[in-house]
Amino acid sequence: MKKYSLIYIVAVLFGVNQIFAQITSGKILYNVSMEDYYNKNVKEKEASPQLEKMHRMTADAAKNIQLELIFNQEQSIFQHQKGLSISDFKELDEFVKYLIAKGVYFTNLTKGKQILQTSYEGRKYNVRSEITKQDWTLTKEKKEFEKFICNKAVLVKEIAGKNREIIAWYAPEIPVSFGPVDYVGNLPGLILELKLPIATYTAGKIELNPKKDIKIDWPKDIDTMTEEEYKKEGDKVKARLDEGW
Amino acid sequence: MKRVIFLMTIVFAIGLSSSSLNAATLKIPTDCEGMAFDYADHVYDQTGDGFAAGKAFTVALALCEMM
Structure with a gap:
């Protein structure tokens, strides 16, 4: 009897191991919602009709956004679906897209590095960063996304001088530490929903181990700057705004 | 008379x-400029990103003046 129990346990463990070890690549499409942001900035702050209209247009445009995450065992690319028009105004399209994902995010988990390719007023920026450890709290709360059971994790992060709560729902069944924008390398599973103060990203379509190999070409021969240097450039734009533009 | x-x-x-x-x-x-500054402030408050605030101001001003 003991012998059979042992064989059974070994078989189960082997099976579980096989399931987890099998996922080597994937393609995820994320949808975006800015409704929480809209409610916070319009309903709670009693915005003027003009300001309310601006927030409404932004949130409506965001509904049409689709973002794609492709990954293999060590690298990923996260970016907007190419050629997707999200509103009737080109300027609004570009702005809302930047708000949701600043550009193309390349991640290499083995090297612990990320590069963001973005632009502002015609100038291109290649922003390099190290993937650092974030202080996520893993909770026991669970919910299901597209047949995957996800666990909830919470991170408190300082944004514009205030502590903000970031919520991620990650799937331990897909044991890769990738996710939207720069939320990579920290959680023990793929992030299928991410709630930031500005928007919520939710996986709509999950394709694991696609037939076509996923090859990621890391950007080469480019001038890069650090995250701090990029932030300083952004602070100059904010200072210009504070001085009346 | x-x-x-x-x-x-x-x-x-x-x-x-x-x-x-x-x-x-x-x-x-209509005070488009005032609204654009308010909008940029809201965006900065949620993102902490000066570029996003700059883009927000420009697009809000352009759309407000157009409408």
Whole structure:
């Protein structure tokens, strides 16, 4: 009897191991919602009709956004679906897209590095960063996304001088530490929903181990700057705004 | 007769002033710049990103002036 129990346990463990070890690549499409942001900035702050209209247009445009995450065992690319028009105004399209994902995010988990390719007023920026450890709290709360059971994790992060709560729902069944924008390398599973103060990203379509190999070409021969240097450039734009533009 | 002309003048004057008041109300310029600054502030508050705030200001101003 003991012998059979042992064989059974070994078989189960082997099976579980096989399931987890099998996922080597994937393609995820994320949808975006800015409704929480809209409610916070319009309903709670009693915005003027003009300001309310601006927030409404932004949130409506965001509904049409689709973002794609492709990954293999060590690298990923996260970016907007190419050629997707999200509103009737080109300027609004570009702005809302930047708000949701600043550009193309390349991640290499083995090297612990990320590069963001973005632009502002015609100038291109290649922003390099190290993937650092974030202080996520893993909770026991669970919910299901597209047949995957996800666990909830919470991170408190300082944004514009205030502590903000970031919520991620990650799937331990897909044991890769990738996710939207720069939320990579920290959680023990793929992030299928991410709630930031500005928007919520939710996986709509999950394709694991696609037939076509996923090859990621890391950007080469480019001038890069650090995250701090990029932030300083952004602070100059904010200072210009504070001085009346 | 003089009384009737006087009353008609008064009525005409009141009508004229109220119609110009309406026209003046309609012509008050919408404060696009103020709204654009408020919008940029909201965006910065949620993102902490100066570039996002700059883009927010530019697009809000352009859309407000267009509408």
